[in-house]
Amino acid sequence: MILLLSFFNCFLTAEVLNLTTKTLPIKDSYGGTIEVIQGSEYKLKNFENAEYAINIELKKNTTSPKDICFSKQSTIHFGDYESHHKVIYNSTINPDEEHANDPSYYLSSPIMTNMVHTKQGLAIVTSDHNLLNYKVIQNYSSKTGFSTQLLSTVDFKELRKHATELEIPQIIYVPFNEYIYIIYSDQIIGGKAENNIELAVIQFSGFQTQNCYINQIKVYHNFLFIPAGSDGLHIYRFQASGQINYDNTLSSSNLFFKVVPIHLTDIVFSTSNQTYAYILDQLNGVTRFLVQTDKLKIELIRDNLFGLVPIKNAMSLAVSPDEFLLVLKQVGVFQQLIEVGLSNSEWFFLKTHHLTGQYFDIDIGPIFVLLRGKDEHRIIRVGIYEEFEPDYVFYSQDDQYTEKANSFHEQYVFIPKLQDVEFYNDNFAIGNDPSKWSFNQSYPFILGLTQHTIVEIPYISQPPYVYCSPSSDEDIGIVYQYDINLYSTACPDKDKYLEENPTIPFQTVQCLYQESFKVKAIQAQGKLYDTQFQVVIIICLILILTAVIFTMIILYRRYHKQEESLTSSIQGFENSRGYDFEPNEGPQ
Numbered sequence: 001m002i003l004l005l006s007f008f009n010c011f012l013t014a015e016v017l018n019l020t021t022k023t024l025p026i027k028d029s030y031g032g033t034i035e036v037i038q039g040s041e042y043k044l045k046n047f048e049n050a051e052y053a054i055n056i057e058l059k060k061n062t063t064s065p066k067d068i069c070f071s072k073q074s075t076i077h078f079g080d081y082e083s084h085h086k087v088i089y090n091s092t093i094n095p096d097e098e099h100a101n102d103p104s105y106y107l108s109s110p111i112m113t114n115m116v117h118t119k120q121g122l123a124i125v126t127s128d129h130n131l132l133n134y135k136v137i138q139n140y141s142s143k144t145g146f147s148t149q150l151l152s153t154v155d156f157k158e159l160r161k162h163a164t165e166l167e168i169p170q171i172i173y174v175p176f177n178e179y180i181y182i183i184y185s186d187q188i189i190g191g192k193a194e195n196n197i198e199l200a201v202i203q204f205s206g207f208q209t210q211n212c213y214i215n216q217i218k219v220y221h222n223f224l225f226i227p228a229g230s231d232g233l234h235i236y237r238f239q240a241s242g243q244i245n246y247d248n249t250l251s252s253s254n255l256f257f258k259v260v261p262i263h264l265t266d267i268v269f270s271t272s273n274q275t276y277a278y279i280l281d282q283l284n285g286v287t288r289f290l291v292q293t294d295k296l297k298i299e300l301i302r303d304n305l306f307g308l309v310p311i312k313n314a315m316s317l318a319v320s321p322d323e324f325l326l327v328l329k330q331v332g333v334f335q336q337l338i339e340v341g342l343s344n345s346e347w348f349f350l351k352t353h354h355l356t357g358q359y360f361d362i363d364i365g366p367i368f369v370l371l372r373g374k375d376e377h378r379i380i381r382v383g384i385y386e387e388f389e390p391d392y393v394f395y396s397q398d399d400q401y402t403e404k405a406n407s408f409h410e411q412y413v414f415i416p417k418l419q420d421v422e423f424y425n426d427n428f429a430i431g432n433d434p435s436k437w438s439f440n441q442s443y444p445f446i447l448g449l450t451q452h453t454i455v456e457i458p459y460i461s462q463p464p465y466v467y468c469s470p471s472s473d474e475d476i477g478i479v480y481q482y483d484i485n486l487y488s489t490a491c492p493d494k495d496k497y498l499e500e501n502p503t504i505p506f507q508t509v510q511c512l513y514q515e516s517f518k519v520k521a522i523q524a525q526g527k528l529y530d531t532q533f534q535v536v537i538i539i540c541l542i543l544i545l546t547a548v549i550f551t552m553i554i555l556y557r558r559y560h561k562q563e564e565s566l567t568s569s570i571q572g573f574e575n576s577r578g579y580d581f582e583p584n585e586g587p588q
Contacts (some may be wrong), residue, residue: 050488332360
């Protein structure tokens, strides 16, 4: 390897300062008044081009104290975990029971620990030193378009007989020689990816890794890169026979052009017009190298214009080519995800995502980022400049960190004991060869490995929208007027603006959808019929009551006349003379 040195200062940086922002307004309005049936929900506007809604402001311009229209942020909907997982590795272990104090437990009660894609399917390594070789076949009845078939189980306990505690290995597949390698801290075991894999210890000198972070040993073409802490970056070359030869080591003098303390923990590769390697150092930050190789040798050329991104105490690194870097770092008992925007050979701090959970790996999907934790995994929306976020009001002075971490519409997906995950969008392909078991499916999905199951969970992205839902009879007949201000990350005008201004970072431009509309709640037809029927019944009751009253009046008048006649007769009888029926009283 050719290592180019320079006399530049080790803290040279290409950070872009004093960034300017731009807002592109998009105005629209609805003619007339929109009628919404009372008791129903009407989706008024679906902002399909908005991608992420930074903030939605729905302002009512009427005096009514009630609201009948509301806004909904963009969301990611996942399929139910219970309906989209398959147990493929049974065990006597109770998944809900913790065994953190017994490091040898999982050697006797095994779990699946990691997986990798091969030319024909999946290779999964278990804690009791077995390799499960799965073939992936097309299945039109499956929601994801494929299903798995176990080809063989390879027992390599004899090769790991010295191990007394569980160690989570990294498993990699190298298309160059079609070998599978299982990498432990003190040993590499490998074999040709065939139906019946034969595993053996890969003998070579110079290997040693104490890196405790998962999935941070990387393959680029026929080279293996191992971040080795204070020793630097070890580079090895794969042979067609499966053997691995030591190539070189990048030390601090190569990274910073002078001897300084370093502790390398991760490396990622980004390929677009050119291929870059981003190297993460816990003590200093992130540096970038241009990668050039002819498969016989590899050359890493430091990008002096890019310089150093000063982020310390970092754990993991991910990159989206020509767009952004994501750095997961520890801050006391909390974690932060630092989003760094990329602009040619320059960079800028885009946003700090404050986290409340504990995460250990970053998976970049087509439309969102997944921070992988133990059971709960956080969905991160990227590409939103921190200057564009609204000001939040914190009500709890003693827990502002928690409120700030959850203030921006964050979402989570629950997949218990998730060990590894991959995103798939339009097809299911391996590496750079889409002809290898590439299947079409109805929805994008994530393929995950838990301790006992294969997880195939589809997901859909719901764009932001505005809906109206009048629920009360008091809303009927009232005309409500609303103004919409929706700040978003995408719109057709933004694409055109960036084409005309290619040097402007796309994260510093936002779109403002401005719309106004009038809406009136009307009564449902069925309810109108019910109301008319009730009116008819009331009228009939009134008529019946009126008839009863008239009847009572007539009867009363007749009774009154008879009473007057009888009274007159009695009075006449009292005034007439007749016999005295009282006994006469004589003298005593």
